[in-house]
Amino acid sequence: MSIQMTHRAGPESNPTGSSTTFPEVAEPVLRRVQDTIIAWFEDTARDLPWRHPNTSAWAILVSEIMSQQTPVARVEPRWRAWMDKWPTPADLAAAPTADVLHAWDRLGYPRRALRLQEAAEVIAADLDNRVPETTEELERLPGIGSYTAAAVSSFAFGRKTTVLDTNVRRVLIRLFAGRERPTTSPGRKETAWAAALVPEDKHVEWNAGVMEFGALVCTARNPDCQACPLQDICTWNRLGRPASATKPKTQKWAGTDRQLRGAIMDALKAAHVAGDGRHGVRLDVFTAAVTDFDPALLDSLAESTAAAVARVRELSADQDRINRLISDLVDDGLAQQVDGRLALPNS
DNA sequence: AAGACGGGGAG
DNA sequence: CTCCCAGTCTT
Numbered sequence: 043m044s045i046q047m048t049h050r051a052g053p054e055s056n057p058t059g060s061s062t063t064f065p066e067v068a069e070p071v072l073r074r075v076q077d078t079i080i081a082w083f084e085d086t087a088r089d090l091p092w093r094h095p096n097t098s099a100w101a102i103l104v105s106e107i108m109s110q111q112t113p114v115a116r117v118e119p120r121w122r123a124w125m126d127k128w129p130t131p132a133d134l135a136a137a138p139t140a141d142v143l144h145a146w147d148r149l150g151y152p153r154r155a156l157r158l159q160e161a162a163e164v165i166a167a168d169l170d171n172r173v174p175e176t177t178e179e180l181e182r183l184p185g186i187g188s189y190t191a192a193a194v195s196s197f198a199f200g201r202k203t204t205v206l207d208t209n210v211r212r213v214l215i216r217l218f219a220g221r222e223r224p225t226t227s228p229g230r231k232e233t234a235w236a237a238a239l240v241p242e243d244k245h246v247e248w249n250a251g252v253m254e255f256g257a258l259v260c261t262a263r264n265p266d267c268q269a270c271p272l273q274d275i276c277t278w279n280r281l282g283r284p285a286s287a288t289k290p291k292t293q294k295w296a297g298t299d300r301q302l303r304g305a306i307m308d309a310l311k312a313a314h315v316a317g318d319g320r321h322g323v324r325l326d327v328f329t330a331a332v333t334d335f336d337p338a339l340l341d342s343l344a345e346s347t348a349a350a351v352a353r354v355r356e357l358s359a360d361q362d363r364i365n366r367l368i369s370d371l372v373d374d375g376l377a378q379q380v381d382g383r384l385a386l387p388n389s
Numbered sequence: 390a391a392g393a394c395g396g397g398g399a400g
Numbered sequence: 401c402t403c404c405c406a407g408t409c410t411t
Contacts, residue, residue, distance in 0.1 A: 109406040116397070116405090150395030157408085187408045207406045226390085227407090253406060262404060263400070292402060295396080304395055374394095 064235035067218050071275055075217060076241045076248060078271050083251030088258075091118065093250075099173035099198035100165075101125050106190045106197075107158050112149055114257070120147055132171050134162035140314055140386035143307075143376070152307060156375050157185025175199040188233075196249045204237040205249040209256025214239065216260060220277035222286040223262065302357050303367055309350035310377055310386050316344030322377075322385020323347065333361050 067075075087093070092105040104124060108117045124145055128134040134142065139159060146155035161183040165171060173194065174180050180191035192203040211224035214236055224232070241248050259266050273279050295301055313323045323343065331339045331348075332355045340348035358364060368384060371377040378387045 106406065111395085111405055111407055113398080113405050148396060150397080151407090153394070154408085185408070189407060193406065205406080208404085209406065250406095257406075290403085292404090293392095293394090298394095300394060300396090307395090 063219065064232055065218060067239065072239060075272060079251040079255055080244050080247045082271060083247055083254055087254050090114065091122065099194065100131055102198040103173055103194050104158065106193050107154055107185060108149055110154060111151065120149055130171060131162040131165040134159055135166040138388055140388055143386050144311055144314055152376055153374060154185055160184040161186065173198065175201060177203055196246050200246055202240065202245045204233060204240055205253060206233060206236050207253055209253045210236065212262060213252050213256040213260045216278035217272060217276050220281045222278065222284065299367060303371060305354045305357050306367060306371060307376060309347060309354055310384065312347040312350040314386050316347050321380065322383045325379065325382050325384050328384055329361065331355065332364055333359060
């Protein structure tokens with residue numbers, strides 16, 4: 043196939059003088075990209091369980107929430123267990139929040155589990171236990187932003203939406219704008235630009251396909267350009283794959299509040315499972331164990347709970363800091379204080 | 390526009 | 401040890 047572009051996408055050609063950030067894409071190029079991505083997807087997509095026929099909209103929604111900022115491979119087993127336990131919104135709405143947080147396991151950002159249960163409550167109570175189909179309605183639910191709303195509307199209901207996750211943004215930016223990576227977050231212009239690239243036919247396959255392509259071929263770190271069926275028209279590749287000027291600032295982990303919060307949550311989960319009671323850990327024991335580290339106090343706890351509390355101490359013996367984080371966790375709904383105990387929330 | 394928010398695994 | 405993952409929500 044001979045590709046004759048009417049004008050090349052890139053900074054060097056901008057006859058109209060309009061923004062080159064998101065250049066107009068010549069129709070024949072766009073058609074070839076769409077056909078190629080869709081064919082590639084139908085041929086080589088991963089066999090993810092939530093892509094199976096008859097997967098409920100709710101199950102798809104759950105998969106999307108779990109996949110936020112989380113590699114799909116790590117989501118799969120958690121998703122299976124979750125859907126087995128709570129197949130419908132009403133099931134999740136009725137579950138004890140402590141169980142929900144425990145089932146969330148170590149997927150990260152546990153507030154997502156809270157928001158998901160809240161969404162389930164709204165769907166069960168106000169929406170006849172049915173997931174809404176439009177992005178507008180979906181975005182009103184807690185924990186669902188523009189990406190997840192578009193994804194659920196497309197993948198669960200076949201509506202024509204613009205799915206714009208980190209993969210899609212990277213693929214489109216490379217192919218058509220010649221840059222290595224997208225900005226921190228998509229703006230109005232980028233969203234409108236991406237929307238114009240969605241085909242009328244097979245838009246679901248396009249949405250899922252570009253995402254999958256970004257996850258498997260046009261990856262952030264080491265893209266497999268040799269295997270890319272679009273390498274000849276990819277603007278970024280043709281420019282010699284220039285590195286973006288500014289690298290994203292890397293987030294710290296060791297020593298951060300996030301790490302310590304996670305360790306405290308671990309202790310509460312351990313207490314929940316160990317049967318130190320659904321009432322959690324005595325706050326004075328927790329505090330004393332952290333500050334004074336009296337082994338005798340740990341003896342009053344189950345072994346796994348004691349280990350988790352000891353881990354908190356390893357990270358910090360700063361009682362003020364720990365008290366502040368506990369207070370934050372309570373405010374966030376991730377923990378509760380009852381009768382001098384700290385525990386996972388029981389509602 | 391910038392930060393906060395988890396945790397893990399690949400390079 | 402750095403990077404980055406099917407983002408969302410709050411300053």
